[in-house]
Amino acid sequence: MKKVEEKKEHESHEISRRDVLVGLGAAAAAMAYSGNVMAAMPGHDHSMHSAQQPKVLAASNNCTDKGTNCISHCLVAWNEGDLELAACAKKVNEMNAVCDGFSKLLAANSGYVKEYAKICKAVCNECAKECRKHDQHHECRECAEACETLVKEINKSFA
DSSP states (O other): OHHHHHHHHHHHTOOOHHHHHHHHHHHHHHHHHHHHHHHHSTTOOGGGGSOSOHHHHHHHHHHHHHHHHHHHHHHHHHHTTOOTTHHHHHHHHHHHHHHHHHHHHHHTTOTTHHHHHHHHHHHHHHHHHHHHTTTTSHHHHHHHHHHHHHHHHHHHHHO
């Protein structure tokens, strides 16, 4: 009889899976509510939640995208024995690295964006100049156009 009583007492202290899930749900609701309360508090700045220069960010991301296509085209040409696009691929590779970093700084609203924009502009100008030499290839032409667009956006936003 004593063992039955001990077993009942032990069972009453066990936590069921349902209890755990209910507790986690309540905790999540409390955290979500407190987050909303914190967001509504005076002094909470929502303006820093998105990029301050969305057109520049879009243009920078477009450069990286078009640059990737251009490099892929250069690789296909190399596989076919055409080494004419080597200098183009080198410039595009530099541009992709710089624009990728620039996009990340823009998205984070970094304090270094204005200074980095100067480097990005110089690299994009060089890339566009090299890609324009191969205008007959649409990948090179599109990369050049993307770089020129980014340079225009940088001039508008950081002049």
